Amino acid sequence: MKPTLPTAAELAILRVLWDRGPCTVRDVHEAVYADTDIGYTSSLKIMQNMLAKGLVTRSEDARQHVYAAAVSERPTLNRLVRGWMDSAFAGSSLALAMQALDARPVAPEELAQLKAMIRKLEGKS
Incomplete structure (x- = not known):
């Protein structure tokens, strides 16, 4: 369970x-x-x-x-985020990400990490 x-x-x-x-x-x-x-x-x-x-x-x-x-961090946070995506953003990762980025300013270090993640995801395609 x-x-x-x-x-x-x-x-x-x-x-x-x-x-x-x-x-x-x-x-x-x-x-x-x-x-x-x-x-x-x-x-x-x-x-x-x-x-x-x-x-x-x-x-x-x-x-x-x-x-x-008793629960691991990443799977727990992933389950929370999937729930928010489904209930508040009609299942859209993009809508969730855009809302998160709009909600508060993004530090330059975080922006660099986001860009690196996007490059990594683009490489998987």
């Missing part, structure tokens, strides 16, 4: 786990919610829900519970 797609809050937590590897709830809470009014127990509850949904695993060997991502 495939895990459900993460919510925005769950995705923020997964990003921490993907970047840092296994973490305690405290570590994740400080990384995601340090400058907010969100409490530690809210982070704990979200992570417990993520465990039930199959998005994370939990090690109970240590005194503190340590959580790790």
Whole structure:
């Protein structure tokens, strides 16, 4: 059974786990919610829900519970993007990309990466 797609809050937590590897709830809470009014127990509850949904695993060997991502980054993000493409952009990769580029300014480094990706894709044709 495939895990459900993460919510925005769950995705923020997964990003921490993907970047840092296994973490305690405290570590994740400080990384995601340090400058907010969100409490530690809210982070704990979200992570417990993520465990039930199959998005994370939990090690109970240590005194503190340590959580790790149970889903890989790229397939998870691809599933999210495909869902957005289908629901908001009638399945169009171009419409999604154009909207993303229009939504906020693109840094020169990112523009160079986009151009390299386009050249790579053109080479596959």
